[in-house]
Amino acid sequence: MLPDRSLPIRGVLTFTRTLTPTSPSSSSSTIRLCSTRLRPRPRSPRQVGRFSTTLRTRATTSTSTASQEPSPTPPPRRSASSKLLAFALITASAIYYLTTDDSAPSSAHIFNDHRFTPFTLVDREPVSATSFVLTLHPATTTLPPSEVAAQLAAPWTANDLWSLEVKQPQLQIAREYTPLPNAPPGALRFLVRAINGGEVSTYLSRLPLGATIDLRGPHGSFDLQARLRPEGRLVFLAGGTGI
Numbered sequence: 001m002l003p004d005r006s007l008p009i010r011g012v013l014t015f016t017r018t019l020t021p022t023s024p025s026s027s028s029s030t031i032r033l034c035s036t037r038l039r040p041r042p043r044s045p046r047q048v049g050r051f052s053t054t055l056r057t058r059a060t061t062s063t064s065t066a067s068q069e070p071s072p073t074p075p076p077r078r079s080a081s082s083k084l085l086a087f088a089l090i091t092a093s094a095i096y097y098l099t100t101d102d103s104a105p106s107s108a109h110i111f112n113d114h115r116f117t118p119f120t121l122v123d124r125e126p127v128s129a130t131s132f133v134l135t136l137h138p139a140t141t142t143l144p145p146s147e148v149a150a151q152l153a154a155p156w157t158a159n160d161l162w163s164l165e166v167k168q169p170q171l172q173i174a175r176e177y178t179p180l181p182n183a184p185p186g187a188l189r190f191l192v193r194a195i196n197g198g199e200v201s202t203y204l205s206r207l208p209l210g211a212t213i214d215l216r217g218p219h220g221s222f223d224l225q226a227r228l229r230p231e232g233r234l235v236f237l238a239g240g241t242g243i
Helices: 045-068 080-098 145-158 199-205
Strands: 009-023 026-040 112-126 131-138 161-168 173-177 188-193 212-222
Touching: 131 212, 145 161, 145 212, 161 199, 173 199, 173 212, 188 199
Parallel strands: none
Antiparallel strands: 009 026, 112 131, 112 212, 131 188, 161 173, 161 212
């Protein structure tokens, strides 16, 4: 069988026919394949050039595709400066909350629920070795004494138990204290117990007469009338300074 013409090979087949008589009356023939040689068909210069150009084009396309692929973007890192900025904002907000007394108390209102109002320490009365009573007057007001007395007594009518925040300006902290009832008209009185390690009580125990104490409130915390039964009887168990 001859090679397929579609394959790019070229071959030469050589056949030899030998007749060997075995007898005068008969003869047989033997066909022997002497040699068969197949060799590839050489490419023309045009085909070789076209093949080389194709290889170069594919290599260039692969290289350009690989170079055009975007490199993975590393995840953004939170820098130390952003952390410091967040900490500074939180600290500034806390300081602003404790020091928002930029606007002077209104001439029509003594108390302020959102800003600290200055009061003046006019008296300190020792009660025990660790306790004392402070008497305060509004520091800046243009109201007549009768109106001042009415506003200072108003929280007792609206609340059975209420308190005012007292600010410690050095540490920028505040603690709530409940005023004493039956104070003189136009005054607030607080019973304070100086506790070892207490930031605000220690601060108050060292203030001289005439010092300014910043207060904020009032804050109602207990509605006794709403908890009374119709018969009006109540068993009350409580503990704390001043009871």
